[in-house]
Amino acid sequence: MYEELKYWYLRDHKLFRVLSFSQIKQLCIIVGFKKAAKGEIIYFSDSDVPRIFLLKRGAIKIVSVDADGNEIIREIIQKGDLFGELELDSQKSANEYAKVLSDEVSICSFLMSDFEDLLLRHPQLALTYTKFVGLKMKRIRNNYTNLVSKDAKSRLRQFLLDWIEKEGKIEGDSATLENYLTQNDIAQIICTSRQTAVQLLNELESDGILSYSRREIHFPKLSLL
Amino acid sequence: MYEELKYWYLRDHKLFRVLSFSQIKQLCIIVGFKKAAKGEIIYFSDSDVPRIFLLKRGAIKIVSVDADGNEIIREIIQKGDLFGELELDSQKSANEYAKVLSDEVSICSFLMSDFEDLLLRHPQLALTYTKFVGLKMKRIRNNYTNLVSKDAKSRLRQFLLDWIEKEGKIEGDSATLENYLTQNDIAQIICTSRQTAVQLLNELESDGILSYSRREIHFPKLSLL
DNA sequence: ACCGAACTGTCAGCTAGCCGACATTTCTGT
DNA sequence: ACAGAAATGTCGGCTAGCTGACAGTTCGGT
Structure with missing residues (x-):
């Protein structure tokens, strides 16, 4: 992989903004790079x-298999997100893997030990990273609260709002999402059954809040959501 | 506050073990210290x-008030735990406060900015801290998974096991917990209603798994849990 | 020793949402 | 172009657990 490319991959991630131009150039911690197509499964815990890992393009879901053999969605990773053992504790969670959702993804990776060294050499980066992880924690905790105190419909609305905020193409008061999730995925994310999710989506559709298709979800009036 | 005391307060926290004897002595970042009695409310976000904050003795719960005015338990903080804006993002969560659960607590605190400086000067400490926050995240995520996939009874069992592991006096195959939680608290922690929690506790009691009283919970045979 | 407040215990009705079963539509590979 | 697979829709029965209502118990303060 060209040094040049590595440089850019790190450069445009907000985590590394605290580093100077030349510092980044010296890094060279990226050791892996791969592409994968829709539906492919990536076992990142068995290396x-x-x-x-750093997802450059596309979207994937992290799933783990429970005792009964059901897939449960742990997390949706989108363009620009870091994933893997962010806790830096190297203890691999068994039977967890990633599944590609979008048509194609690009992923690059670096060794945890390299990353740790980097953090040691750049305390400011370590601080930023901690805040980064903290933010993630906050988000998880928010979901948790929603799950407890809100019903399925509110959770769906909240999820859609979050999704729009992250990836929506917003034009005035309307917005469009490229829909790489199945209704089953959506159901799992908001912690409900597929049947309930379908019903809720259709309710929102007949209320004129959105129009759903396999390819995209369109929101004619964002303020309704 | 005596330097000597400050020293010891930090010294025996696992987070600061990476620092040398003399490094700790130089810290002096502790700026506050207070005691509080059962039932007292501590607003830590309004300073x-x-x-x-570092809880030296006792136990508190972090609660926040939702839109309808209900208290919801965010977290139980026990002896030795850090709490407050661990994410280092200084953005205060509104209407969140701490309530003392045990008879008495001792809390010391330091300024986030001081702590950040400290992390910058000691990269190794920053790394440890990051792992620390990461661990917390992992625990939250685990609860999340339990909430979704397990029923209330399993969650209660899991909670009791965790509690025993943290604070139980274990003697052979039996264990005892000092019970500073009300059944209402327990209910909220495992995300169910008080009535359901009562029922489950009584079920466990009539199964001979535990004996519950306001002061303590005793488990005659740990292996049953 | 007493009173009020907080905590604990129990019951019955109700409902959000799960689950299984099935039909229909859309996509994918050959 | 076609078959099979995957995704989407729809229905009705069922149940875990919520809610309210109330009674009994324990605790802390005066």
Whole structure:
């Protein structure tokens, strides 16, 4: 992989903004790079050394298999997100893997040990990283609260709002999402059954709040959501 | 506050173990210290500067008030735990406060800015702290998973096991917990109603798994849980 | 020793949402 | 172009657990 490319991959991630131009150039911690197509499964926990991944393009879901063999969605990773053992504790969670959702993804990775060294050499980066992880924690905790105190419909609305905020193409008061999730995925994310999710989506549709298709979801009036 | 005391307060926290004897002595970042009795409410978010707190003795719960005015338990903080704006993002969560659960608590605090400086000067500490926050995130995520996939009874069992692991006096195959929680608290922690929690506790009691009283919970045979 | 407040215990009715079963539509590979 | 697979829709029965209502118990303060 060209040094030049590595540079850019790190450069435009907000985590590394605290580093100077030349510092980034010296990094060279990226060791892996791969592409994968829709539906492919990536076992990132079975590589012998712990890694941290950076999703450059597309979207994937992290799923784990419970005792009964059901897939449960742990997390949706989107363009620009870091994933893997962010906790830096190298203890691999068994039977967890990633599944590609969008048509194509690009992922690059670096070794956790390299990353740790980097944090040690750049305390400011370590601080930023901690805040980064903290933010993630906050988001998880928010979901948790929603799950407890809101019903399925509110959770769906909230999820859609979050999604729009992250990836929506907004034009005035309307917005469009490229829909790489199945209704089953959506159901799992908002922690409900597929049947309930379908029903809720259709309710929103007949209320004129959105129009749903396999390819995209359109919101004619954002303020309604 | 005596320097000597400050020293010891930090010294025996696992987070600061990476620092050398003399490094700790130089810290002096502790700026506040207070005691409080059962039932007292501590607003830690209204102090003008963001702080991080260390609970030296006792137990408290972090609660926040939702839109309808209900208290919801965010977190139980026990002896030795850090709390406050661990994410280091200084953005105060409105209407969140702490309530003392045990008979008495001792809390010391330091300024977030001091702590950040400290992390910058000691990269190794920053790394440890990051892992620390990461661990917390992992625990929250686990609860989340339990909430989704397990029923109330399993969640209660899991909670009791966790509690025993943290604070139980274990003797052979039996264990005892000092019970500073009301059944209402327990209910909220495992995300169910008080009535359901009562029922479940009584079920466990008539199964001979535990004996519950306001003061303590005793488990005659841990293996049953 | 007493009173009020907080906590604990129990019951019955109700409902959000799960689950299984099935029909229909859309996509994908050959 | 076609078959099979995957995704989407729809229905009705069922149940875990919520809610309200109330009674009994324990605790802390005066």
